[in-house]
Amino acid sequence: QQQVKQSPQSLIVQKGGISIINCAYENTAFDYFPWYQQFPGKGPALLIAIRPDVSEKKEGRFTISFNKSAKQFSLHIMDSQPGDSATYFCAASLGYKLSFGAGTTVTVRA
Amino acid sequence: GAVVSQHPSRVICKSGTSVKIECRSLDFQATTMFWYRQFPKKSLMLMATSNEGSKATYEQGVEKDKFLINHASLTLSTLTVTSAHPEDSSFYICSARDTGTQETQYFGPGTRLLVL
Numbered sequence: 001q002q003q004v005k006q007s008p009q010s011l012i013v014q015k016g017g018i019s020i021i022n023c024a025y026e027n028t029a030f031d032y033f034p035w036y037q038q039f040p041g042k043g044p045a046l047l048i049a050i051r052p053d054v055s056e057k058k059e060g061r062f063t064i065s066f067n068k069s070a071k072q073f074s075l076h077i078m079d080s081q082p083g084d085s086a087t088y089f090c091a092a093s094l095g096y097k098l099s100f101g102a103g104t105t106v107t108v109r110a
Numbered sequence: 111g112a113v114v115s116q117h118p119s120r121v122i123c124k125s126g127t128s129v130k131i132e133c134r135s136l137d138f139q140a141t142t143m144f145w146y147r148q149f150p151k152k153s154l155m156l157m158a159t160s161n162e163g164s165k166a167t168y169e170q171g172v173e174k175d176k177f178l179i180n181h182a183s184l185t186l187s188t189l190t191v192t193s194a195h196p197e198d199s200s201f202y203i204c205s206a207r208d209t210g211t212q213e214t215q216y217f218g219p220g221t222r223l224l225v226l
Contacts, residue, residue: 034214036217042220044217049214100154102153
């Protein structure tokens with residue numbers, strides 16, 4: 001079964017808008033939560049990551065919000081640009097293994 | 111930054127032949143590397159964990175005799191798809207865990223395998 005549930009499956013946002021992707025997990029032993037960005041035909045690239053003792057982390061236009069009690073975390077892409085159009089995967093790590101969400105395809109319209 | 115390379119990026123082979131894919135960590139040492147398989151518009155599926163100097167650990171349902179993994183050095187792991195068949199056609203991606211930071215996996219660019 002999928003250990004990390006990701007939504008929505010896809011989203012379309014206007015240039016300059018905010019993209020929000022949500023993930024939920026069940027296993028409270030997960031201790032590291034990275035987000036990856038993948039372009040067609042390429043491998044995933046680490047975008048930003050957070051540990052569960054932090055509620056928010058911001059890097060440029062990308063922000064992770066983490067709610068430990070709700071076992072949820074989300075990625076916010078501010079001021080979305082056409083170059084942000086890609087598939088985004090959330091993941092959760094237990095030891096060395098990553099469990100991936102199903103992915104969200106983001107399309108930014110100019 | 112941490113860079114992982116894969117070779118080849120794309121390979122086409124005939125059914126029944128074997129194909130070797132290389133995964134290298136270019137600027138860091140990786141005692142642990144991972145091999146994933148990804149179907150179109152799907153998430154990454156972990157196939158196996160490759161440990162330097164020891165046998166790989168395969169996920170449930172992955173045939174270890176079909177997908178041979180060798181991790182001979184701290185910067186190189188190879189995946190050999192033996193006696194490939196059309197159903198093995200897929201996008202194979204490796205990742206490497208930085209021995210120094212211990213938490214982040216860096217992914218290679220992937221290898222597209224097409225078996226005719």
